[in-house]
Amino acid sequence: MEALKRAVIRVAATPDGRLQELPFLQRSLLLPLLSFASSLFRLSVALRRRLYRFGLLPRHRLPVPVISVGNLTWGGNGKTPMVEFIARICVEAGIPPLILTRGYASGDEAKMLERHLSGTSARIGVGANRTAVAASIFERHGYVKFENTLYSKKLSNPHEFGSASENGKVGVAILDDGMQHWSMLCDVEIVMLNGLMPWGNNHLIPRGSLREPLGALSRADIIVVHHADLVSDGQLKVIKSKMHTVDACHAVFFTRLAPSHFFEVKNQHSTLPLSVVLNRVVLCVSAIGFPNAFVQAVGKIGPLLVDRLDFGDHHSIQLNDIEMIKERLGKLKDRFNTEVVxxxxxxxxxxxxxxxxxxxxxxxxxxxxxxxIMPSYGQGEDTFRRKLKELIISKFGG
Structure with a gap:
């Protein structure tokens, strides 16, 4: 089963121009099956979208503004860091946020958000039925009624109001992975793109990684190109041009994950400088949606050599995986006769x-x-904050 999963992932990452690189069985058997399944998926997405649009499936509105952070393709789009970034903006403005997340698979994203936002006014609700989760949290902690003037002042001048809030009552909801969560009405739509592979291989799931056709970008209020620091200026211009072809002429921002430090697995309170890996051999071990960006980021720090061991997204490490990791580390140490981390x-x-x-x-x-948020094309962090404020007030308060 694991071999089949890896084969599907490989086909889904292969563009049409490189299909000859696939093994014969994947080209002759798996590719036609996945292509047919993608056609069915396209029909199901279109049907589901129409059912919501015409009111045949119910949509729910929360009593607070809802900011959706979603993606067009699976994995590696910077969705979770953006959710945390927006939550901190709200916390700083004295508007307690509620993050609504599915807690997919092992719940690693929710756990990371809880660790990072511990001690703030942010609340995290986990569950597939995010409307019910929100209702439960509103019942326990309450919510703040939207007021145009107050929201505008708090979002514009967070330092004036500090982090004070109305007894911890929720003031805004952030819908994690919300682009395809059509059962909840959203006021602001933020779509994250992976700058290294913004459209995947241009095919829908499972032949590719697209969750919707490119035209879905026209629904976005803000589009964010993540890993922009790993992409050339020329490629960024190509991405922007592509957005215009699908009528996605909205605010566009560029973001990155800048390595800051390490901590030891055995002591999460430790802080080690990035230089700790200099002149050492590094094995990057990950089970994330787009490990290439992680490996590139580690390589830029300057270790002697970078090797990698990739598992499937959200894969929970097992004891046999630990043995595999230890074996790879041992081989690297013997080969290079130096410290390996x-x-x-x-x-x-x-x-x-x-x-x-x-x-x-x-x-x-x-x-x-x-x-x-990279200050590209005059669209820096201040511009993002201002745009977010304008959208919340105009869409929810208007």
Whole structure:
């Protein structure tokens, strides 16, 4: 089953111009099946969208503004860092946010958000029925009625109001992975794109990684191109041009994850400088949606060599995986006769913190990064905050 899953992922990542690189059986058997399944998926998405549009399936409105953060393709789009970034904007403005997330698979994203936002006014609701989850939290903690003037002042001048809030009552909801969650009405639609593969291979799931056709971008209020620091200026211009062809002429921002420090898996309160991996061989171990960006980021820090071991997105590390990791680390040490260190992402840590401690005799570090809006084309963090405020007030308060 794992071999089939890997084969499907490989086909879904292969553009039409490189199909000859696939093994014969994948080209002759798996590719036609996935292409047919993608056609069915396209029909199901279109039908489901129409059922919601014409009111045949119910849509629910929350009593507070809802900011949706979603993506067009699966994995590696910076969705979770953006959710945290918006939550911190709200916290700083004294508007307690409620993050609504499915808690997909092992719940690594929700766990990371809880760890990062611990001690703030942010609340996190986990569950597939996010309307019911929100209702439960509103019942326990209450919510603040929207007031145009107050919201405008708080979002515009967060330092004037500080982090004070009305007894912790929820003031705004952030819908994680909300682009295709049509059962909840949203006031602001933010769509994240992976700058390294913004459209995947231009095919829908499962032949590709697109969750909707490109035309869906026209629904976005804000489009964010993530990993923009790993993409050339020329390619960024191509991405922007593509947006115009699908009538996605909205506010566009560019973001990156800037490595800041490491901490040890055995001690999450430790802080190690990035230079700790200089002149060392690094094995990047990850189970995330787009490991290429993680590997590139580690490589830019300047280790002697970077090797990688990728597992499927949200994969929970098992004991046999630990043995595989230890074996790879041992081979690297023997080959290069130098210190070897394993590096994982924060998501991997929050999913598998305990079992990762079973990697004995080798250092296992967690890479921490800060989410940053790059000041490209005059669209920096201040512009993003201003645009977000304008959208909330005009759409929810208008």
């Amino acid at each position: 394993a590096v994982v992402t924060e998501k991997d840590y929050d999913r598998d913190a305990l079992i990762l401690r079973e990697i004995h005799n080798f250092d296992v570090l967690v890479l921490c990064s800060s989410f940053q």
